[in-house]
Amino acid sequence: MKIINSTPRSDGFRMPAEWERHYGCVMIFPERADSWQYGAYAARRAFVETASAIAESEHVTVCASANQYENARRMMPSHIRVVEMSSNDAWARDYAPTFVTNGSDIRGINWGFNAWGGLVDGLYFPWDKDDAMARKLCDLFDKDMYDLGRFILEGGSIHVDGEGTCITTEACLLSAGRNPNLSKTEIENYLRECLNVNKVIWLKNGIFGDETNEHVDNICAFVKPAEVVLAWTDDTNDPQYELSRSCLEILERETDAQGRRITVHKLRLPAPVTITEDECAGLDTMNFKPTRTPGERLAASYVNFYIANGAVVMPFFGDPADEPARELLAALFPERKVVPIAARDILIGGGNIHCITQQIPMF
Amino acid sequence: MKIINSTPRSDGFRMPAEWERHYGCVMIFPERADSWQYGAYAARRAFVETASAIAESEHVTVCASANQYENARRMMPSHIRVVEMSSNDAWARDYAPTFVTNGSDIRGINWGFNAWGGLVDGLYFPWDKDDAMARKLCDLFDKDMYDLGRFILEGGSIHVDGEGTCITTEACLLSAGRNPNLSKTEIENYLRECLNVNKVIWLKNGIFGDETNEHVDNICAFVKPAEVVLAWTDDTNDPQYELSRSCLEILERETDAQGRRITVHKLRLPAPVTITEDECAGLDTMNFKPTRTPGERLAASYVNFYIANGAVVMPFFGDPADEPARELLAALFPERKVVPIAARDILIGGGNIHCITQQIPMF
Numbered sequence: 001m002k003i004i005n006s007t008p009r010s011d012g013f014r015m016p017a018e019w020e021r022h023y024g025c026v027m028i029f030p031e032r033a034d035s036w037q038y039g040a041y042a043a044r045r046a047f048v049e050t051a052s053a054i055a056e057s058e059h060v061t062v063c064a065s066a067n068q069y070e071n072a073r074r075m076m077p078s079h080i081r082v083v084e085m086s087s088n089d090a091w092a093r094d095y096a097p098t099f100v101t102n103g104s105d106i107r108g109i110n111w112g113f114n115a116w117g118g119l120v121d122g123l124y125f126p127w128d129k130d131d132a133m134a135r136k137l138c139d140l141f142d143k144d145m146y147d148l149g150r151f152i153l154e155g156g157s158i159h160v161d162g163e164g165t166c167i168t169t170e171a172c173l174l175s176a177g178r179n180p181n182l183s184k185t186e187i188e189n190y191l192r193e194c195l196n197v198n199k200v201i202w203l204k205n206g207i208f209g210d211e212t213n214e215h216v217d218n219i220c221a222f223v224k225p226a227e228v229v230l231a232w233t234d235d236t237n238d239p240q241y242e243l244s245r246s247c248l249e250i251l252e253r254e255t256d257a258q259g260r261r262i263t264v265h266k267l268r269l270p271a272p273v274t275i276t277e278d279e280c281a282g283l284d285t286m287n288f289k290p291t292r293t294p295g296e297r298l299a300a301s302y303v304n305f306y307i308a309n310g311a312v313v314m315p316f317f318g319d320p321a322d323e324p325a326r327e328l329l330a331a332l333f334p335e336r337k338v339v340p341i342a343a344r345d346i347l348i349g350g351g352n353i354h355c356i357t358q359q360i361p362m363f
Numbered sequence: 364m365k366i367i368n369s370t371p372r373s374d375g376f377r378m379p380a381e382w383e384r385h386y387g388c389v390m391i392f393p394e395r396a397d398s399w400q401y402g403a404y405a406a407r408r409a410f411v412e413t414a415s416a417i418a419e420s421e422h423v424t425v426c427a428s429a430n431q432y433e434n435a436r437r438m439m440p441s442h443i444r445v446v447e448m449s450s451n452d453a454w455a456r457d458y459a460p461t462f463v464t465n466g467s468d469i470r471g472i473n474w475g476f477n478a479w480g481g482l483v484d485g486l487y488f489p490w491d492k493d494d495a496m497a498r499k500l501c502d503l504f505d506k507d508m509y510d511l512g513r514f515i516l517e518g519g520s521i522h523v524d525g526e527g528t529c530i531t532t533e534a535c536l537l538s539a540g541r542n543p544n545l546s547k548t549e550i551e552n553y554l555r556e557c558l559n560v561n562k563v564i565w566l567k568n569g570i571f572g573d574e575t576n577e578h579v580d581n582i583c584a585f586v587k588p589a590e591v592v593l594a595w596t597d598d599t600n601d602p603q604y605e606l607s608r609s610c611l612e613i614l615e616r617e618t619d620a621q622g623r624r625i626t627v628h629k630l631r632l633p634a635p636v637t638i639t640e641d642e643c644a645g646l647d648t649m650n651f652k653p654t655r656t657p658g659e660r661l662a663a664s665y666v667n668f669y670i671a672n673g674a675v676v677m678p679f680f681g682d683p684a685d686e687p688a689r690e691l692l693a694a695l696f697p698e699r700k701v702v703p704i705a706a707r708d709i710l711i712g713g714g715n716i717h718c719i720t721q722q723i724p725m726f
Binding site: 085136 | 364365366429432433436441444445446448449492498502503505
């Protein structure tokens, strides 16, 4: 693995869209008991189901700590690769490399990672093992790496259409805990150079209460060029309403890098999901304080799905909105099987299917 | 990675000779300070030189603990892959998988490992991480695995010619600390079934004082079918003399699996190598006792070389016998470059070049 000091754009590499063909997917076995209930037992079943659904159509590598390797190996089906790799938590989307391709080979981007806000509003400390993962994963896959460690970015805060357009949120990328010394223009230039895009569409916000500072991957995702799904509620009393409404207005007046208008499919949210007292009791404390409060609203959204080669793996919440969401995604991805995962136990950890996966383009 | 419950022989897989084409090689970054002087600093240079020499003609993967990953990554050239994997020590030969091939794919054998003798005369406790490595490495390489965990064997205790013959030592394979409940015949049957060989040549002993219970890979190695090098001394006062003499007699009267007589090349040993007081002072204690005693003789032998695709990587000891040994190996491997490594710091750890490497056949 060589460290490359140029940029993907200058070398003719670009970040492909998630629906372009994958070599495979990286996940991380959940372990920390202040993120995941019952010593992470609850979430593991959903992780295994997610990995299994993805592995039906692409290679899956699951990283597990030395302590959890044996357990992860036992729980994951045998055709899924389990490798030993230490981390602080299990969010592959946010600290596995963002891979870029030139059509024949791929390279990884190592962004800086500071647990969604560092000492300003980060979610845990330390985050050193997470931050080292992109480098270790490039090494594991024998792929060279662009080292952007000086620039804080999580994979969940960007989506691309593979044709020159990136979508992101101001709430996250302009947050005080990431790159406070960079202007919006400078941040956009990083995206242009590293993802090799010509247009960045800036949404203002994401999902209400999303503790990642409102990652785009929980509110809006490309489903094909010039076409997105947007998390939506018709309830004007829900604080989410104004956030989604603002996104819609921006998307309706924007064009993509190719000058196309953008079709927006409203993907209606479940009723607000709140954590119960019993669930909170299943979480360890962090720095002597609880990590969740009973009744706290969780950032549930169907937009947080993963597009595998042969499937769209999406969260279900046991809500009447589950089935309409499934039907909409099935209609938008007619050549893929839509696989719902009962994802409440992932959601309690703070993210969902897209957050715990990172695709590796074909090479 | 699937666990296979049949045997390589029944599936048409065999262990290839070391000179058959490799995909690559596995090594482990040294770390434990009671095996390696100065917190393993001394040996690392020799490990890096060994890995670099091998990587000129095949892929090299170096396993490093979470703590040492960053350091290993910094020290190893960038074209060598470094992966995170925990171990108790750094002897890839003895606990990486023994790979078998059917000509188109390979599978690994996971032998049981108990630190060269378990609670009888093993060299350290615990050995759980070492014992888990074969499984993890099969997983890493996405290769299926024969689980022979019930049978204690180290890779350094066997050599094969790839044409049906295995060579080993009674001192090791019949030792009380390995498989005391198995007869010699039963042990031989394991070798026949797992390596897919038809003839096992049993030498009595290995190198004097070799704390592995005298692994064959330190005293005798195939260099081609029906041709071996044998560690040798002409000094009849050296306790090694009788050990080597006995090996020679056995080899001269044996035939291999194909019925051929065996040509023996004497590979003359260096003068006895002993550890100094200063070197001993550079080693941590184990269980409150020193691991080496000043003046202790080390099991130095030129036989402990590694055959890479394009090189023979051999130990040098700063002895007048270095150069003749190099010349003999150069003559025996005319198509490979012989690369000497100043190996005293590996030797102090208890082994040499062959002990710290494990080849992976082409797949």
